[in-house]
Amino acid sequence: MTGAVSTQGTASLKKCEVFMPESEIKSDKKIDIKGLVCPYTFVKVKLAMEEMEPGQVIEILLDYPEAAKNIPKSLSEQGQTVMKVQELEGTGNWIIIARKETD
Template sequence: MVIAMKKLDVTGDICPVPVLKTKKALEELNEGEELEVVGDYKPALENIKRFAENNGYTVVLAEETESRFRIVIKK
């Protein structure tokens, strides 16, 4: 079974915008689908991760490089 993955790029956005965009994108997903969020404002990674975990979503992957982050969340 192929899991559909939606992508969301929040590059250039600072909090709370990345979390708000992530929340909206997750609401549009069907159960079992995944959302990949990428961006460059590193504090957003922890905020998005915390939001996802506190709202019953599964964080499949959370990683960062020197200048970017990537998080995959399953609904």
């Protein structure tokens, strides 16, 4: 993966209309789930988002490649908006940014 923004895992997203430069997205909450594998990755994301208000943005740092595909898919299926999925080149880490739309 050489590009900054991964299309892997986002191609099927219907709600992934918002792509903004990283600097313009302000997150209300950040979680680090490095070291976790599925399904605990999404479990942690979901529990964190339950504490947020609709409209708020979460930034998720992870290192499990499968989760970089699965989390955006699951978020989208459950009505949230995935704003960005990005591999941090050379680190093995990924960042997902999503906006909570619904409880």
